[in-house]
Amino acid sequence: MEAVIRTGGKQYRVSPGQVISVEKLPAAGKGAQVEFTSVLLVRTDGDMTVAPADLRRAKVTGEVIDERKGRKITVVKFKRRKNYRRTRGHRQVATTVRITKIEV
Numbered sequence: 001m002e003a004v005i006r007t008g009g010k011q012y013r014v015s016p017g018q019v020i021s022v023e024k025l026p027a028a029g030k031g032a033q034v035e036f037t038s039v040l041l042v043r044t045d046g047d048m049t050v051a052p053a054d055l056r057r058a059k060v061t062g063e064v065i066d067e068r069k070g071r072k073i074t075v076v077k078f079k080r081r082k083n084y085r086r087t088r089g090h091r092q093v094a095t096t097v098r099i100t101k102i103e104v
Contacts (some may be wrong), residue, residue, distance in 0.1 A: 003102050004041040005060050014099045018041060024093040028064045034097060036060040042104050049104060058104050062097040069103065070094050 002015040002083040043048040047076030048078050049055065069091040077086040 001043070001044045001102050003043070003058070003079055005034055005036040006038040006040055014102075016099055016102060018099045019065065019096060020062075020099065021094045021096050023095070024067065025064070025095045025097075028067070028095055030064055030066065032064045034062050034064060036062070041095055042102065044104070054104065056070060058102075061101040061103070062099045064095060065098050066096040068094065068096075 002013060004011055004013050004059070006012075007025075010023070012020055012022065014020060025034055037059050039055050039060060040050075042055070042058050070093075072089050072091050075088045075090060078084065
């Protein structure tokens with residue numbers, strides 16, 4: 001069984017037992033249970049469910065494993081001949097989740 005969920009503006013194909021890294025989830029500490037209710041597709045043994053009425057009831061449950069910052073990226077602004085240079089760094093916070101259950 002597998003499903004496609006939407007969280008943090010991205011889509012993820014998940015199955016039970018899989019570990020995924022998603023954008024930071026609000027109020028989710030280590031060991032907390034999270035529910036993804038924005039399910040776009042569910043596939044079970046060759047059957048595919050895409051009907052909106054069925055997907056409203058579908059949900060994917062997971063357990064938060066960790067929350068940490070990703071690697072640093074450098075953002076540079078530059079305008080030639082104007083002596084304008086700005087350099088900034090950014091580290092996005094990500095939540096690591098183990099998918100436990102897919103319900104239809």
